[in-house]
Amino acid sequence: MLLLVLAYLGGVLTILSPCILPVLPFVFARSDRPFLRSGLPLLVGMALMFAVVASLAAVGSQWVAQANQVGRWIALVVMAVFAVALLWPTLANRLLSPFQRLGARLSASADAASDAGRGGVGTSLLIGVATGLLWAPCAGPILGLILTGAALQGASVGTSALLLAYALGAATSLALAIWIGGRVFAALKQRLGVGEWVRRGLGIAALLAVVAIAMGWDTGVLTRLSTVSTARLEQGLLDALPAQSPPAGGAMMMRAADRAVDGDLPVEGTLPSLAGATGWLNSPPLDGPSLRGKVVLVDFWTYSCINCLRALPYVREWAERYRNHGLVVIGVHAPEFAFERNLGNVQRAVRDLQVTYPVAIDNDFAIWRGFNNRYWPAHYFIDAQGRIRAHHFGEGNYAQSEQIIRQLLREAGNTLPGEPAQAMTATAREGVERQADMRNLKSPETYLGHARAEHFASPGGQQPDRQAAYALPASLALNEWALGGRWTIGDEDAQLAQAGGRIAFRFHARDLHLVLAPAQDGKPVRYRVRLDGQPPGAAAGGDVSADGSGQVGEHRLYQLIRQSGDVRERTFEIEFLDPGVHAYAFTFG
Numbered sequence: 001m002l003l004l005v006l007a008y009l010g011g012v013l014t015i016l017s018p019c020i021l022p023v024l025p026f027v028f029a030r031s032d033r034p035f036l037r038s039g040l041p042l043l044v045g046m047a048l049m050f051a052v053v054a055s056l057a058a059v060g061s062q063w064v065a066q067a068n069q070v071g072r073w074i075a076l077v078v079m080a081v082f083a084v085a086l087l088w089p090t091l092a093n094r095l096l097s098p099f100q101r102l103g104a105r106l107s108a109s110a111d112a113a114s115d116a117g118r119g120g121v122g123t124s125l126l127i128g129v130a131t132g133l134l135w136a137p138c139a140g141p142i143l144g145l146i147l148t149g150a151a152l153q154g155a156s157v158g159t160s161a162l163l164l165a166y167a168l169g170a171a172t173s174l175a176l177a178i179w180i181g182g183r184v185f186a187a188l189k190q191r192l193g194v195g196e197w198v199r200r201g202l203g204i205a206a207l208l209a210v211v212a213i214a215m216g217w218d219t220g221v222l223t224r225l226s227t228v229s230t231a232r233l234e235q236g237l238l239d240a241l242p243a244q245s246p247p248a249g250g251a252m253m254m255r256a257a258d259r260a261v262d263g264d265l266p267v268e269g270t271l272p273s274l275a276g277a278t279g280w281l282n283s284p285p286l287d288g289p290s291l292r293g294k295v296v297l298v299d300f301w302t303y304s305c306i307n308c309l310r311a312l313p314y315v316r317e318w319a320e321r322y323r324n325h326g327l328v329v330i331g332v333h334a335p336e337f338a339f340e341r342n343l344g345n346v347q348r349a350v351r352d353l354q355v356t357y358p359v360a361i362d363n364d365f366a367i368w369r370g371f372n373n374r375y376w377p378a379h380y381f382i383d384a385q386g387r388i389r390a391h392h393f394g395e396g397n398y399a400q401s402e403q404i405i406r407q408l409l410r411e412a413g414n415t416l417p418g419e420p421a422q423a424m425t426a427t428a429r430e431g432v433e434r435q436a437d438m439r440n441l442k443s444p445e446t447y448l449g450h451a452r453a454e455h456f457a458s459p460g461g462q463q464p465d466r467q468a469a470y471a472l473p474a475s476l477a478l479n480e481w482a483l484g485g486r487w488t489i490g491d492e493d494a495q496l497a498q499a500g501g502r503i504a505f506r507f508h509a510r511d512l513h514l515v516l517a518p519a520q521d522g523k524p525v526r527y528r529v530r531l532d533g534q535p536p537g538a539a540a541g542g543d544v545s546a547d548g549s550g551q552v553g554e555h556r557l558y559q560l561i562r563q564s565g566d567v568r569e570r571t572f573e574i575e576f577l578d579p580g581v582h583a584y585a586f587t588f589g
Contacts, residue, residue, distance in 0.1 A: 007162040011169020038124045039178040045128025047167035265389040271382050276366020283358030294328045295408045296382040302336045303349035304515045304557045306587040308377040309432045314398045319357040326414035329357040334368045339555040384412035431542045432559050436589040440567040442508035446586040449492035458482040462489050467497050476506035493582045504573045509588035512561035516552045519580025524553040526577040539563045
């Protein structure tokens with residue numbers, strides 16, 4: 001119930017978001033009609049259609065994406081005819097006779113029925129359905145968690161209910177807007193006699209909204225024109241949730257989550273089945289009976305996740321230190337990006353990262369769902385009787401995590417090596433495994449795919465799922481990023497169409513990483529890095545030479561900047577000298 005309330009409140013906040021602007025003309029155009037016969041059916045249709053489409057789209061099926069695109073264009077036609085009918089009802093009746101039911105009757109005929117005290121419910125409901133197809137809300141933290149969880153766990157009654165709650169929240173705030181708009185419309189009509197001009201003005205606004213949606217401006221330009229961001233408000237609502245109850249379905253990268261270990265460890269559940277793994281590395285398939293009598297550490301990770309990579313040295317160390325004392329470490333590789341589902345890529349990463357303990361390939365997220373997991377990385381500690389006794393989400397807290405391992409090994413009657421030296425958890429880590437400089441970390445993980453992109457600053461905004469020319473702006477604010485050249489921005493990545501494409505990011509952190517993949521044919525892509533317009537020199541990361549040169553030859557995370565000494569706000573830019581590169585996400589440390 002708490003999660004449904006949270007989703008509802010997230011929807012209510014959309015009234016403050018710029019992405020609501022394109023649908024407002026359609027909503028306000030019915031504000032002078034009786035609410036029960038006009039406004040309410042419109043909002044119900046909008047909420048239900050959004051919940052259905054978002055639930056199906058979250059599954060990621062290609063046919064669903066194509067059907068949704070066709071539905072959007074049909075809805076655009078419906079709304080364009082509706083707008084024309086608002087402007088010229090008589091002309092609409094004459095020239096648009098094939099679309100009478102979808103056009104003139106959406107306005108003139110329905111309005112006449114309403115004026116006569118009859119119906120109008122079906123018309124408003126149809127307009128609401130079309131609006132639900134066109135509405136693309138700005139994905140703040142709450143909607144982002146709901147959609148990500150739906151994609152990971154599949155469409156379900158739970159995720160659909162959360163999406164419907166979100167849509168009903170938006171409908172509630174729009175109902176208030178309809179009430180206010182209706183009063184304003186009535187006042188103008190009665191006192192100033194300009195009701196017809198207001199009606200035509202709404203028709204013009206509706207036509208402009210159709211154009212904006214067709215051009216993709218509703219998800220591009222408007223996000224940059226926002227003067228009121230709901231992200232901070234939504235994050236505050238999320239932070240108010242109890243630590244043990246993360247939002248349902250929300251998968252997140254975790255930096256750190258400290259948890260004290262005091263006294264006896266409670267029983268949190270039993271070890272779920274591992275049978276859902278699609279493959280195993282470094283071991284034959286493992287299951288509960290074969291692990292009975294062993295203390296088990298289950299580590300959920302994915303190989304391009306910077307938080308996972310920074311926790312990995314400790315997991316490796318525990319596996320080596322306690323393997324002869326009753327501990328079995330199982331890495332559950334649950335992919336975030338499509339390329340992480342490729343077994344060859346995972347095998348190469350396991351080899352390069354020197355992971356020697358068993359790794360379960362969880363491409364279907366079966367084990368993930370069995371644990372009801374939400375985070376990368378996540379550690380679950382299982383005792384010798386197969387009971388989950390503790391968990392830890394994110395980086396950090398390594399000394400206490402090791403004490404949990406030791407406590408469970410003692411309970412099982414195993415002998416232990418001596419107490420770990422303080423130096424063990426303070427061992428210097430290099431490359432991407434070096435622990436983050438939290439004091440100077442002021443830039444968040446940032447995705448380039450349009451499903452989760454934020455702070456995009458190229459003029460014109462993103463043009464999803466089609467090739468387009470982008471330009472770098474003259475300057476960037478902190479944590480803004482932009483593209484230059486011809487790119488196709490997909491759901492989870494941006495793909496370069498022509499050589500010479502660039503990505504710029506204004507950041508504040510010691511380290512900058514970028515998840516990259518070569519062209520489809522596997523041919524390496526050369527790149528050149530600049531920091532404040534100059535070669536990085538001593539600030540070059542592990543995958544860049546001092547002169548800024550490097551190449552993308554594998555699907556993985558690339559460390560491009562590693563600063564020493566004073567850390568300040570800088571402008572990063574990378575130019576790709578060959579076409580075909582895929583860019584997924586920036587991470588920082």
